[in-house]
Structure formats: structure tokens, C-alpha cells
Amino acid sequence: MIKDTSAQDTVLAPPLVLKLKLPLLLGGAGLLVSALVWASFGRDSASVSVSGEELQMASLRMSTLTRDIATTGKIVAANAPILYATEEGTVTLISQPGDKVEKGAVLASIDSPKLASNLQQQQAVLEGLQSSLERARLDARRDQLQANKALDMAGVDLAAADRESRRGDQLIENGLISKIDYEKAKDDLHKAQLMFAHAEKETNLTKDTLTFEIKNKELEVNRQALVVAELQRQVEALQIKAPVEGIIGNWLIEQKARITAGQPVLTVVDLSAFEAELAVSESYADELGLGMDVELSFGDLTVIGQISSISPEVRNREVTARVRFEQSQGLKLRQNQRLSARVLLENRANVLMVKRGAFLTSGGAQLAYVVKGDLAQKIPVKLGARSMSDVEVLEGGKAGDVWVISSFEALQNAEQVRVR
Template identity: 70%
Template sequence: MIKDTSSQDTVIAPKLGRKLRLPLMIGCGAILMSALVWASFSHDSSVRSIDGADLRLATLTRGTLVRDIATTGKIVAANAPILYSTEEGVVTLLSQPGDEVELGQVVAKVESPRLQSELQQQQSLLEGMQGNLERAKLDARREQLRVSQILDMAKVDLEAADRESRRGDQLIESSLISIIDYEKSKDDLHKAKLLHKHAQQEVELMRDTLSFEIKNRNLEVQRQALVVRELTRQANALSIIAPVSGIIGNWLVEQKARIAASQPILTVVDLSAFEAELAVPESYADELGLGMDVELSFGNLNVVGQLSSISPEVRNREVTARVRFADSNTLSLRQNQRLSARVLLENRPNVLIVKRGDFLNMGGEVAYQVNDAVAHKKVVKLGARSMSQVEVLEGGEAGDVWVISGTETFKNDPTIQIR
């Protein structure tokens, strides 16, 4: 009888792999779970993170947006006329640069022998024409006297013929004269009447003729007087006078130089009123308008003025504008004194604004908003811009925090972890 099979069994020792299988499976599972967790954390931080010290943040707020232009300029005299020569000649400058002059003071003279000679000739011609006019008046009086004598003689002859005619009437009634003599007396009376009538007409015609001749001579004299008057004005204009009270600015020609007509001679600066001359970039030229307020800074002194003129041309990519400000004569100003200015283009009250930054370089259509140390890219719409602020039309609310500087390192990623 067989009790059991124990005598046939062989003891086999367990393999090492089977002992380690469960711990290995548990370890691999833990490693896999760690990798998944790490991958999830890495995915949430958009793979890349940026040091917050390299970024500049700004909070969106509501306020007044002031659009302005910052520029520089200089002080110029509001009235600084340039004096020109009126004729060709040799100039003599009577005042030095920096000398004070009064209104109407002679500051330079131009010697023009040609003009002086022409003036003397025309004056002599005027005197000759005036003499001819007086002679014509005497001749007219003489002719008037002659025709008056003819009229008087015709009147006497008419009276004599009329008397003879009446005598003939009496004699013919008494048959003391012949019919032929009677008719001759009537013919003489008729002839005397015609001569008297013609004499009257000749007197009237001579009076009109003499008046016409005298009038023509008068017109010639007046015309010549105008020529002399104009030449006299030109001769007087050879003395260059100061149009305003002020100081002599610069000589534009040398002393005793021979100059042409209409050539600049010197400048006179009126120190009673100053203006500011600004150089505005041409990109803002279309936004400028007359009457806009301008803040001017002369060191620690600030004044407010208004745009008074805008140049229609562009030079060196700049537009020149003039600013007129009050109480310029009470300020201690100098010609060509440098200044800084701020042109106020527009005020927009109660708008959503954010500080200006290099995030505008992305086209002004996207921005990064920060929430819980993570910057999320979002689409925005921006409006008016000033030198320091930008209006936000869409994509933001008051209290939002945006990255306004340092966004060039984001490389347009949708999400950035800020550490």
C-alpha cells in the first residue's frame, strides 16, 4: 500500500524574477504616473516660462485720453521784416547789428545816380510843360480878344446897316431915293445881320477850342507831374527806414556793396512780440489744426499758446508751425531760444486706457492678459493713441492686467508661464 507521493516530489526553489515581478510592476506604474503628471504640468505652462522681471505690466483703467505730440522748437520774433533795396546802386548801412532803432528811422541808404538823373530830367520837362501851359493860356486870351473885336465890329456894322435901312424906308415914302438904292440898303442890313451871327458863332467856337486846348495842356502837365511824383517816391525810397521799433538783426550785404534791385539788405527784429516755431514730424501734419492748444516749456516756465500758422510744405520730413502765446512781452525771452512743446490734439473723457508699450509692435490687434501668473494671448481692438496711453475699444475691461513690454520674447505663443 502506497501512503502518498511525497517520496516522488522534488523541492524546487522559486526564481528571482517571480519575486521581483510585483515590485517592478508597482515601480513602473509609479514612474509612468510621475511622467504623466510632469507632462500635464509642462503642458499647462505652454512648455516655456518667462521671468517676470523682464516684463512690464499695466492695468486697464478708465480715464481721459489726451492725444498730443511732443516736439521741440525755438523762439522767433513775431514780426522780423527783411528790408530790401528798391533800386540798383551802392548801399550805405547806417546801423550796426544789435543797434536799437525806432519806427521810421533811416537804417540804410542806396545811391542811384541813374534814378537821380532821370528825376532831374523829368522835373525839367515838367517845368517846361508848365511854362507852355501858361503861354497857351496867354494865347487863348489873345484869341479870345481878337474874336471879341470881330464880334463888336459886326455889331457896329449891324447897327449902321439897320439905321440906313430905316432911313431908306423914310426916303422911299417921300420918293427921294430910287428903288435900287432902297433895295441896296436892305441888302446891306441882311449882310450885316449874317456877319453878326457868324461873329457870335465864331466867338463861341473859339471859346470851346481854347478851353479844349487848355484842358489838354493841363492833362499833359498832370501826367508829367505824376511821373515826377513817382520818381520822387523812388528817390525817397532809397533811404531805407525801419518799419517797426526793435533792433537790427543781421546785415545781409557788405558795407558799400553794389546791389541789385529787390535785394535783401538787413533784418529788423521787433522785440515787442514773440512766437514759437515748432518742427512737427510730417506723420502728424494732417492732424494739426489752427487754434489747437500747445503747452510750451522754457526751462522751468510753462505757458499755453495756440497754433497760429502751419506751413503747407514739408522740409526734412518736418512741418513748420507757429504758436502765438499771450504776455510774451512780459517773459524774459531771446531770439532763437530753444524750447520743448506739447501739441494737444484731442481729449477723450471716460475711455478705457492702458499705458503705451512695445506690445503695439504686434500690430495693435493682439495683447497678452495676465491671470494667475499665466499670460494668455487674446484678440483686441485699439483706438486713439497718445504719447503715453492707448485707448482700448474691444478685448479688455477695467482692472485687467496686460503685458505691455517684453512681449517680443513670447514668439506669438498662445500661453506663457510667468515665474
């Protein structure tokens, strides 16, 4: 009985080729997988390719950053006074709007019968006071003459009494008169002396009194003269004159209109001095200051001025600023002429900066692409102050780096972009 066929089996050794085939296949598969993984990583790191002609690039540099504000404005007259009526009356406008006028020329006149009548009345009062003053001076001379006459008469009486007294002295020594007659002569002398002394005092008092009264009369005349002078000034002010040389701006009332005191009549524009009036966005209002330099552009000409005034209020989201500047014949300025301006806020020396571009909005001012060779790498950055042409770089770059400053739209927000 046969149990199995094991006695008939023969063990055969596998060929050498078959022994090496399996390790070779496994090794090749590993190399293929590694190549695919490497290719995958390479494709992910630079998945976008952009032509360099589509991008704008700029190098970071150390320089002086000038912060400024770009704005527009117009030329306005530095001096454009409004002339007002000084009294109530009927106005007659003499000069037409646009007429050139000299300083002091009569532009309008006001007819005020009330003021004219008042002036005439006060002039009559002045003339009456002046007549009273002259009369008082004549009376003073007369009274002074009477006082001097009384003094002279007292002097004559004193001289006569003194002579009689001396005669009495001689007669009493010779016993030719009685003692009573002698004493009477002495009494007459004493009386004459008293009368002369009182006459002298009366004369001085009369002189002082007359001087005082005349002075009061003169003060009354002077006071009334001031009243008349003021009324004459008001009458002269009815002739409205040009305070400056220039042109008539606008009539603010109609011809032959009835006006009240203080009502505006017309404007005069001084063409000898101009200022620039700028409209600055309210977001920069807190940064404006008096005396700041402003670069004004009139076509091909550029001048430097200084801010002279800043409006305290905001209108239409703008703040109005006035700029004074040196003027020359070459400017040929006109009222309301348009201009462009650049307000120079500050200068920062030794600042790392790069030219402004669309990358500020594309990256939200927090991202940038730095170009190294043919790759553009996205990096986080921190930016600072900005001017019209440059922006300060605080973090994320160094001098000599090249950044993409155009829009990031073509870069598709990739981490790395190949620039060809």
C-alpha cells in the same frame, strides 16, 4: 517500482497577506505615477516665477484718448522782413546789427547819381511845360479878346444898319428916297445881321478851341508831374527805412558796397510778434493740418496755439510747421529760444485703453500678459491708436483687466508666470 513522487506532495494554501500584497503594490504604483504626472503638468503651467516689484502693471479703462505728437522747436519772429535795394548805387549802412530801431527810421541810404540826374532833367521839363501852359493861357485870353472885339463891332454895325433901315421905311413912305436907295438900306441890314451871326459863332468857336488847347497843355503838365513824382518816390526810396519796430538782424552786404537793384541789404526782426517753428517727423506729415491745436511748453508755462503753416517739402526727414499763439508779457520770449511741443491730432471718446509701456515692443504689439490673482497669462491682443501716454485696445481685453506694461524679458515668454 516507484513511478514518481506525486503521492508524497501536499497542496498548501498561500497566506492572506500574500494575496493582498500584489494589488496594493499595483495601486500604489498607479497613485505615484498620477502624482508625478500632475506635478509635471503643474510645473509646466507656471514654470517661471517673478517678483511683482520687477513688473509694471496698469488697468484697462474706458476714457478719452488724445492722439498727439511730441516734438521740439524754437521761437522765431513772425515778421522778419528783408530790405532790398531799389536802385543801383553805393550803399551806406547807418544802423548796426542788434540795434533797436523805430518804425520809419532810416537804416541805410543809396547814392545813385544816375537817378538824381534823371530827376533834375525831368523837373526841368516840367517847369518848361508849366511855362508853356501859362503862355497858352495868355494867348487864349488875347485871342478871346479879339473874338469878343469882332463880335462887338458886328453888333455896332448891325445896330447902325437897323437904324438906316428904319429911316428908309419912313422916307419911302413920304417918297423922299428912291426905291433903289431903300433896297440898299435893306441889303445893308441883312449883311449886318449875317456878319453879327458869324462873329458870334466865331467867338464861340474860338472859346472852345482855346479851352481845348489849354486842356491839352494841362494834361502834358500833369503827365510830366507824374513822371517827376515817380522819380521823387524812387529817390526817397534810396533811404531804406525800417518797416516795423524791432532790431537789425544782419547786414547782407558790406559797408560802401556797390549794389544793383533788387539786391538784399539787411534784415529787420519784429520783436512784437513771435511764432513757434516745430520740426515734425515726416512719418506724421500726412496727419498735420492747418488749425490743429498745439500745446507749447516754455519751462513751467504752457500755452495753446494753432498750426498756421506747414512746409511743403521734407528736409532731413522732418517737416517744418509754424504755430501762432497768444503772447503775453509773462512769456519773456527770445529769438531762437528752445521749446517742447505736443501736437494734438484728435480726441477719441469712450475708448478702451491702457498706459503705454515697454510691452509694445516686447510683444510686437500683438501679445500681452493679463494678471489674475498671482498668475500672469499670455494672451493675443490687437492694439490701435497710440498717444504719448496711452494706447487703444481693440481686442483681447476689457475694462478692469490688469496688464503687465513693462518689458517681457523677465517673463521669459512663458505661457503662465507666477507673480509673487
